[in-house]
Structures are given as structure tokens and as C-alpha cells.
Amino acid sequence: MSKYKVNLKINNIAISVDEGTTILDAARQLNFKIPTLCHHDDLCVAGNCRVCVVEQKGARLLPASCATPVSEGMEIQTNSLKVRQARKHIVELLLSEHNADCTKCFKNGSCELQEMSNDYRIGDHVFLDLVSEKDKVRDISSPSIEKDDSKCIRCQRCVRTCDNLQAVSALAVTHKGNKMRISTFLDKPMNDVVCTNCGQCINRCPTAALTERNYIDEVFDAIYDPNKFVVVQTAPATRVAIGEEFGMEPGSRVTGKMVTALRRLGFDKVLDTDFTADLTIMEEGTELLTRLKEALVDGKDVALPMLTSCSPGWIKFQEHLYPEYLDNLSTCKSPQQMFGPLAKTYYAEKINKSPADMVVVSIMPCTAKKFEAERPEMRGSGYKDVDFVLTTRELGRMIHQAGIDFEKLEDERYDSILGESTGAAVIFGATGGVMEAALRTAYELVTGREVPFTNLNIKPVRGMEGVKEASVKIKDVKPEWSFLEGVELNVAIAHGLSNAKILMDKVKSGEANYHFIEVMACPSGCIGGGGQPIPTNMEIRKKRAAGIYDEDEAMVIRKSHDNPEVAEIYKSFLHEPLGHKSHDLLHTHYTPRKRH
């Protein structure tokens, strides 16, 4: 669509922008940053906090720049005395209904409200304190998320996130006037509602009203407990994001520095979830081929399309909203939960430790993994398989606390075993990555040849489109896979649960005929996970994705089935994919939950 240009002046500087551009974006083009709170680049317009108001010549009211499109001849002042007074008042008002105990607050130093208060030098503001003691109760029912209404500025970013991006609508506005709040269905605790623990609301909450439950102290306690052997695993997406916690560019590849930092923090062994990502491909790829065989050869009524199961937010979404498709979920546990039981069995044996003395810590881009680790299904080793799950952000904080100068660290390597991985594993971090990794392996398994894409890069499954579809024609197969000769394998990928919903509704209506679907609960996949550094937006996520794909290309081994440690574990322990041991340790089933 060709766009008309609109001419206007901002702070006396003339500019011409596309029709429909907001005043806020037009000002950005001139390098004027107008403060915002309710606005978020990922979300639909709200226009409710009003800190972004500007003065428009000839207008009685101050328009909210985030919500007002430019118009021809408009003259805008972004920092006039009138604007400054209004903005200051608004920040003061927000603080007057805010439990501003910054020094004790998890968001201290990374809070948008605090930053604004600092920018406007809100010192001894005059208005009355409206926060009462009874407002200061936190909801800590969920193992993933903490909700503290006394820190909420009612910007509704979380509501829009949960609704627009995630199609979950666990959070909604209730009441009006002075009683208006963000609440759950019937005001139930977060752990008893449809919330998937994806943490996307946390990523966008400007204050500490929504944060992850943090387990930093528990992990330090374990590290300093001489009787505990503490191993840590790191998810693929952490290594291209943790640098942001130290002011580095999004997408900076800092795998080696992260390993060094973890070792310096005192973890006994630094291992890699990427290893179990490779293992997931072996198990899940075999599962897919088995299902296809059962369907095509044995004529069995197997659940297809098969759905990936690496994303615990997606699993819970499925349990609540598409329980009739639970059989379609791959029985594979997520890589984190494959790692846990292997650490406490296979690995414990190798290093001669009792699993009772072991503590498994995960560093995850994800808040839903905290919930996942608490699931009753996740005790394959006979113990709690994963003891503590920390977000990328929490790891950043631990490194700060320990006084480690992250950026200057030398690179170190993961410990072995459970530390070796491939490029196929690292791309699990971006949307489409699991699909790509699975195709690299499955195609080769079936045909004996590499996937027919330049340099192994399966471009059609990459990128930030909400729903992606691809077909791979399988031909010249090995004799044992003759039933797949000529089959067109249809796959689809969704990231962000609202896209997952679109895809599932297509499956439900019978409109689409896929064999295999990858879903990641978070927009852009794990790189946009609910535990990743804040802020987030498309530009940042694209940079992280670029980091992921660079990391893949830089790896010597880029196909999961070529991982020597994977070969070894099948030889000496698991024996075969979907075998007896795998079944006990690496696979599980989920059960339906109600919508309300």
C-alpha cells in the first residue's frame, strides 16, 4: 500500500512521515525520546498512562503521543512547560499510589517508573500517600511468577500481552475508579488460573508488579553447602542474551564467558542443556517417524500432527485450552527435564555421586520452566529432577552480586560429559529451530543424505512470521523407510501462543494437514522467553536470533545425530531412542486442566 506523507513540526523541526505514524514515532525519527509507560512496541495502543502527552499548537488538550496519529500541519512541543508540568504531575500521581520501596525492590535499577521518577527529579512530592498496608500482599502462589499489586501502575501492558500475544487472558482489569486493578478470574491465585507461566507479562511490566519468583539465595546456599554437588545446565537461548545484563549488544555471543562466570560462581560442573536438545532430536525424530510408520504402514489411528513439547508454557496452554490434543504432543520431556534425570542417574553414576547429594540448577530464558520443574511428572530419577530454575536475568544478578566483570572474562568450555552439543541444539533457541534440527536429522536418517538446503540452513522455517509452513519432499529413501518414498512432509511452526491458537484452530477445523508442528510459547521462540533480559522488542529479538544462527554456523558439528556424546549415551546407557530407559527417564504424558 502506498503511503501518503504528512508534514508536521516537532519542537520546531519540520519532518515528513508516513500517514498513520504516531506523534511518538515521528518524534523518535527526529531523535526525541518521549517518555512512555503503557506503550510497548509489541502491543496494541493503550494511551492510558498519559506520561507521553505533548502540546499541540491550537489544541485545548495535550494529546497522548503514543495514541495520536500525526496530521498535516501539526505543530508539536514535546517538552514545553505545560507538558513538563503535566508529566511531572502524572509521575507524582503514579508514585502516590505506589509502594515505592525501591531499595528493597527486585526491580531496583531496572525499573521504568523509577527511571522516570529519577529523570523528573521527583523528590519530596507533595501528594498524599494512597497505599495502605493491606495493599502490600504479594501473590506468590505460582512457582514462576510473583504478582505484587502494590507495585502496579495499571498500565495494562500485562493484560494486552496475555490477551494479544498469548491468547490466554489470564489477567484482566477488574473494578473501576480507585479500586481498579489487574486481576485473575475471580481473583484466584496465579497458580490456580489458566496462566501458562510464560512470563511474557513480566517482560513487559514496567515495574516490579510482575516478576519471576527468584531462587538466587537458594542456589547460593546450595553452592556453599559442602555436602552438595551442584551442576548447572544452560539453555540455548541464554548464551546470546545474558550479555545484555551487562550492557552488551543484544545477540552478542558470550557462551564462553557465561561458562567462565558460572564456574567462578562456584558451580561444581558447568554443563549444557544443548546436549539434551540434541538428545531430544533423537527421541522426538524417532517418535515422529514411528508415528508416521504406524499411520502409513500399520494403518493405526495415531495422533497426528505430532506437536513439539519443549515449551512448558505451550504444554500448559494445551492442557487448559486444547486438552483433546494432548495425545498429539510428543511424549518427549523438554531438554531441561531430560537433562535433570540424566544428571541424577547416568551422570551421577559416572562421577560417582549419590543423586541425593546432587543439586541440578538450570539457567533458562523461561519462567514456565520453573513451574515445569515442580511438576509431579518430573521425578524420573526418583528425585526432583531439576532443583532450581533461574532465568537469564537471575543469572545476570548473581554474576553482579559476585562482582564478576563479565565482559572482560576469557572464554572457557563446558565440562564433559553432558557438555557437548551441536549447532542443531543451539538453534532450539529461535522459532523454527527445533523443526530445523529435527529435519536435519530425520531427513538424513531416512535418506542417508543431508537435507537439500544450502549449508544445512533450512531457511523456510526461520524468521519472525507468526505462523510458518513448509513442505519437504522425501525421495530416494533407504529401503527400511520405503513407506516414506515420495511423501511430502508438511510442517508448521508457531511462536507466541496467539499464533499457536491460530494453528491449532486450523488443525481442529481440518483445514490444515500437517505431520509435525513446532510451537514455542514465547514470541520469536526462547530468545524472546519470559526470563530473558528486559526490555524486549522485535529488533532485539531479531538480533538475538542472528546470534543463534551465527553460533550454529560456527559449530563444528551441526547435526544432533553426529554428537559423539549422544552416540555414547545410547551405546552405554539408553541403548536406543524410545527404548525402555528413555521411556522411564525422558518421556511423559500430560493431563487435561480446566479453563477456569
Add this chain to the structure above:
Amino acid sequence: MEKQIKKVDLIFGKVDYADILAKSLKRTRDEIILDVIDSGLRGRGGAGFPTGLKWKFAKNEEADQKYVICNADEGEPGTFKDREILTQVPEKVLAGMALCGYCIGASEGYIYLRGEYNFLLPSLYKQIDAFHKKLKELKFDFNIKICSGSGAYVCGEETALMESMEGRRGEPRNKPPFPTQQGYLGKPTSVNNVETLVFALMIGQEGPTKFKELGTFDSRGSKVFSVSGDTPTPGIYELELGMTLEQFVNEFGDGDTKAVQVGGASGFCVARKDFKSTLIGFEGIPTGGSMMLFNSSRSMFNILNDYLEFFEEESCGQCTPCRVGCQQLLKGIEAVKKGVKPPPYLEELQKLSDTMRIASKCGLGQSVPNPFNSIIKNFREEIIY
């Protein structure tokens, strides 16, 4: 030139609405809209937007569907004139809607009826049935439905009203886009007050001249007033616009009127010393109809306190200046009264209310300063001591 108090009977008189519609349907839409513009009719719901222009904007939009909404939410404290109109001459309201529908090109209309007025539903449904039959005879395709309000004051605000009609929380929308561009279900919509629609119908009947001759330059025609408070003669009166408050008080006061709240809780409080110089209308103090008289027995602190309690509760709560501002104003005057804050704190609060006026998202927050500043200005002592 000052007008004398003059009772008028445009609204409540019976007319042959079918005849008015039949004649109107023979004219072009533009002709009728021009008449409405020419008449100087401005919206009677409070904001006072020229009705003919609103229709013209809605007409000029291209869309497969457009809507007419009759705003019968009537939530402004002290206002009860729309109820009276809907009780006495509902057929005129329906005909006004149809006329609007014809002009803007809408085939569907909704009456957004205040929840407390649900007792009117049976009779309204009967009227609508009869009306639909008449329209069939006239071969005019226009269908009217009723939507029962949610009971929140803010739902009278036209965009919150549409949110509520669409099944969401009654939160006002950002403007632009205006309802005439993207209104109910995203379609061009003309939202008009009950009384406005009846006046439009009367202009359809008589042409613009008769209406235009009434009132003043900026405030043409007559207006239905809801008179309440300390008055021996409370009730509904249709009066020609242009009188001063003094004339009004002479007619309706109890001889001891110290202040009049013009325009309901969100309107202005005028003190006795200003009665003479205050014109009721757009060049003076406009009103959606509510006129509350207070005599010397009233505490203006209590009155302001009541208003602020009302707004603190009835704000939808989405935007900061209004949600928190209302609370601060309310708690603030209480603090000054109790001596917790010194009297000059009232000036801080007035500055705050100035911010609310220009930075709030909708008319509710924008008009809280009306009662606040006017009462503080006129009755400062009563607030402090």
C-alpha cells in the same frame, strides 16, 4: 439582549412523526443535514458538538454499514430529562433516530438505555414494534434495538458506550478515530443524545428557522432542564436558551439560593454574586440539562466531597490523571479540612486539576476540574474551615 424566561414546547408536543419522516424521505440527505447545520442545533448530551456537522461527517464516510446510537445513559447526577422524554414521546426519539439513519446512511440504530431505566423496556419495545411497522409502510429500512446499560457513569461517554455495547469493559477509547469515523464495531457511527434527536426531528418538520429564532447566537433553540435541589418547583422544563442565571433563580429558587451547580456533578458551580453575569448556554455556562440549586443551609464542602466521591468511584480507572487525580483531590480537601495539610495545599490541588483537565483521556477526567475549581474559587473558606 437579555432573554426572559420563556417556556417552549418543541420536545413534548405530539406530532405526526410518520408524516415528518415521509416528507423527509422525499428530500435529499444533504438538504436535511444542511437544515440541521443551519438551525445551529448543538448536542444536548453535554459536549455540545454541532449535530448537523456530526451527521455530515458520518454521512461522508464510506462503509458497508453505519450505525445510529441514541445515548440514553443519562448518568449525570441531577439529570432526569431523557427519562421523561422517553416516557412521554418515545416515538419522536425513534423517528429522530430514523431521520439520522436516513441522513448518514445507516440501517441500524441502538438505544443505549441506562440500566436503571429498564422499567421503560416493555413500553419501548411496544413502541419500537409499532414504529417498525410504520417504517415498512414508508418503505424505509431502519431497524432499532435496545441495549441495556451496564450501570457505570462512564458508559455514557460515547466511546466507552460502544466498548460496552461490544461486550468489553466500559473504557473510553483514544480519539481519533472519532465515532463518526470508526464507531460501533469499527463502523461510522453517530451517537446522539435523546433530546438532540427529538430536536433534529422537529427541525425536520419545521425547517431551521423557527428553531434558530430561539436562543442566542451560540446557543440556538430551547433546552430541557432538570431542576432539582433547593427549589419549590423541581421538575422538567423546556426553556428557551439565553437566560441568565439570575432569571433562572428568580423563577426556580427558594429565595435563599447561594449557588447553582450548572451541568451536574461535572459542571460548574456558580455563586450568587455571579448570577447576573452568567448566561446559561455555550457562551456562558453550558449544561446537559441539570440545574441544582443550593440554599444557604448547604455545606459546599459536603457538596464537593460528594462530587469527588462520585468521580473517584465512577472514573473507569484506566488513565492516571483521572484515576489517581480524583483520589488526590478527594483526600486532599479532607486533609485540608482536618488541618493535615495547610490551606495553600488547595492551590497545589488546583494545579493538579488543571493537569487533569488537559491530560485525561476522556471527558470525565477532563471535567472534574469544573466543579473542583469553581467550588474552591467561590467557597474557599467553607472548604478550609
